[in-house]
Amino acid sequence: MxxxxxxxxxxxxxxxxxxxxxxxxxxxxxxxxxxxxxxxxxxxxxxxxxxxxxxxxxxxxxxxxxxxxxxxxxxxxxxxxxxxxxxxxxxxxxxxxxxxxxxxxxxxxxxxxxxxxxxxxxxxxxxxxxxxxxxxxxxxxxxxxxxxxxxxxxxxxxxxxxxxxxxxxxxxxxxxxxxxxxxxxxxxxxxxxxxxxxxxxxxxxxxxxxxxxxxxxxxxxxxxxxxxxxxxxxxxxxxxxxxxxNGVNQNKAVVIYDSMWGATEIMADKVKEAFEDKGVEVIFRSARDHEFSDIAKDILEAKYIAIGSATLNNGLMPNIIRILGYFEGLKPLNKKGFAFGSYGWKGDVLTKVENFFDAVKWEKMAPYCALKYRPKEDGLKGLYDTVYNNIKD
CATH class of the missing domain: 3.60.15.10 (Ribonuclease Z/Hydroxyacylglutathione hydrolase-like)
Structure with missing residues (x-):
């Protein structure tokens, strides 16, 4: 041997x-x-x-x-x-x-x-x-x-x-x-x-x-x-x-989302665009297509974490629920969080994501952005501007 x-x-x-x-x-x-x-x-x-x-x-x-x-x-x-x-x-x-x-x-x-x-x-x-x-x-x-x-x-x-x-x-x-x-x-x-x-x-x-x-x-x-x-x-x-x-982060953003009929994915693309236009490196992850353990590695050194979810049964998408539970156990340090997503008739479920930010002591970049059904250009512009204008050193 x-x-x-x-x-x-x-x-x-x-x-x-x-x-x-x-x-x-x-x-x-x-x-x-x-x-x-x-x-x-x-x-x-x-x-x-x-x-x-x-x-x-x-x-x-x-x-x-x-x-x-x-x-x-x-x-x-x-x-x-x-x-x-x-x-x-x-x-x-x-x-x-x-x-x-x-x-x-x-x-x-x-x-x-x-x-x-x-x-x-x-x-x-x-x-x-x-x-x-x-x-x-x-x-x-x-x-x-x-x-x-x-x-x-x-x-x-x-x-x-x-x-x-x-x-x-x-x-x-x-x-x-x-x-x-x-x-x-x-x-x-x-x-x-x-x-x-x-x-x-x-x-x-x-x-x-x-x-x-x-x-x-x-x-x-x-x-x-x-x-x-x-x-x-x-x-x-x-x-x-x-x-x-010590939670030393790089000028990176991770955009994590799950979409039902594609509306939240359209919003996720706009969020990614805002980060990229501001010179922030972006990792773009569908929660249903990537292992949680890989996403945990992605966010280790990222300053910004944007989490998007469609509304399902008056709540978040199941993969987003699971990933928030996983991250709550890990408690990553010194992040800035932002929540976004689409809805049909109940537009406040993203408060659950913001409650998660509070639980892990992440700073909120801005109040969440919820757009009804298929997002229109004015709504997407407002989303872009919200993200872009709140990217700060």
């Missing part, structure tokens, strides 16, 4: 889930990797994270290709979610009786809630604690709510490798293990991952980034996706996380 070596005696032993299409309701197009690692010191050997339970046998085989199981002293569990801890129960039965499972206090609680941990030696660590393998030493950083209460990251001091678990991850499976090419795809997938999984947790993300700001990092080895080892990419992903966690 091919050994993937990060540096001497540090190996990637995770597995690739090529065929998965959905993760937590998040649409997957490029598969998922469940990354795990082996670190060998002069005196002891540690494993970092495991994999989803169904891949346990492949994972164990990959570990065995790098070290004998009876030489493993520690298993570090950075996060108990089952895509990282699923192989732990079987793994611990294969190791020596004195092997130690290392995790946070919440990690211990969650492991015991998920699995039968009777007979397993568990060592609890916290931020700043050191674990020695002889000539190599780990330092631990608790990162609670990034994105579970038990989350932590593990830093290999001598080699300056950050094992970041979900932080800096991407759902991206390919033949490569490192960030040596396909950088546009990697960063696009990193944005999608952050937007759908970590975006809600901006405060914990900032807390983790503050801890890491003075740490020298030569490599970031996440639990999903490629390993960052190019200096410029490490700097870029850290900068991106700083921006995402």
């Amino acid at each position: 091919n050994k993937i070596e990060l540096v001497k005696d540090v190996y990637a032993v995770g597995v690739k889930d090529w065929n998965i299409k959905n993760f937590h309701g998040y649409a997957i197009t490029l598969g998922i990797t469940y990354n795990a690692y082996v670190v060998k010191g002069s005196e002891k050997v540690a494993l970092i994270d495991t994999v989803k339970e169904k891949f346990t046998d492949e994972y164990i085989a990959r570990v065995k290709a790098t070290t004998d199981l009876d030489k493993v002293d520690y298993v570090i569990c950075n996060h108990v979610e089952m895509d990282h801890s699923g192989a732990i129960p079987h793994l611990m039965k294969l190791l020596r009786k004195d092997a130690i499972l290392v995790t946070s206090m919440k990690g211990k609680e969650n492991l015991e809630a998920h699995y039968d941990m009777n007979g397993v030696n568990i060592q609890v660590v916290k931020t700043g604690d050191i674990l020695s393998l002889g000539d190599r030493n780990f330092k631990f950083v608790n990162t609670p709510m990034l994105h579970w209460p038990d989350s932590m990251e593990t830093y290999l001091i001598e080699d300056k490798i950050l094992f970041s678990n979900d932080g800096f991850g991407q759902h991206y499976t390919g033949e490569m293990y490192f960030d040596d090419r396909d950088e546009c795809v990697i960063f696009d997938q990193a944005a999608k991952y952050y937007a759908n999984i970590l975006q809600l947790f901006d405060k914990p993300a900032n807390a983790a980034l503050n801890i890491l700001k003075d740490v020298e990092i030569n490599m970031i080895a996440p639990a999903h996706g490629v390993i960052f080892r190019k200096k410029e990419n490490i700097e870029k992903i850290l900068k991106k996380y700083q921006e995402w966690a």
Whole structure:
């Protein structure tokens, strides 16, 4: 079995889930990797994270290709979610009786809630604690709510490798293990991952980034996706996380709409035209034709979000209802929202979109625009002018 070596005696032993299409309701197009690692010191050997339970046998085989199981002293569990801890129960039965499972206090609680941990030696660590393998030493950083209460990251001091678990991850499976090419795809997938999984947790993300700001990092080895080892990419992903966690937006607009008989789509085109004429980059999305997880990535760095819906059964279109519910959970930061749409005889349903803006603390660009039946030229001009005149730095 091919050994993937990060540096001497540090190996990637995770597995690739090529065929998965959905993760937590998040649409997957490029598969998922469940990354795990082996670190060998002069005196002891540690494993970092495991994999989803169904891949346990492949994972164990990959570990065995790098070290004998009876030489493993520690298993570090950075996060108990089952895509990282699923192989732990079987793994611990294969190791020596004195092997130690290392995790946070919440990690211990969650492991015991998920699995039968009777007979397993568990060592609890916290931020700043050191674990020695002889000539190599780990330092631990608790990162609670990034994105579970038990989350932590593990830093290999001598080699300056950050094992970041979900932080800096991407759902991206390919033949490569490192960030040596396909950088546009990697960063696009990193944005999608952050937007759908970590975006809600901006405060914990900032807390983790503050801890890491003075740490020298030569490599970031996440639990999903490629390993960052190019200096410029490490700097870029850290900068991106700083921006995402603080709601730094670009001069972009996302127009999201769903139409019944085409009237709201005509309005959406006019909204797009107004943004483009003002020099704002526009992403144009039909809610019924695009995955919500892709739209979440679209709005991550956008300043303006325009949401259009026809009126159906005295309410919003079902896809718009669902997408607002999804975004309300993610709570994207620092956006300016605008609602528009067509109606037949009840013209106030767009207040539901404005209520959403209030719930997620978005500024309203302008009061909503509702046009009756098929929009006429004067109505479309008024819509255009409303959007155009309210695009401000």
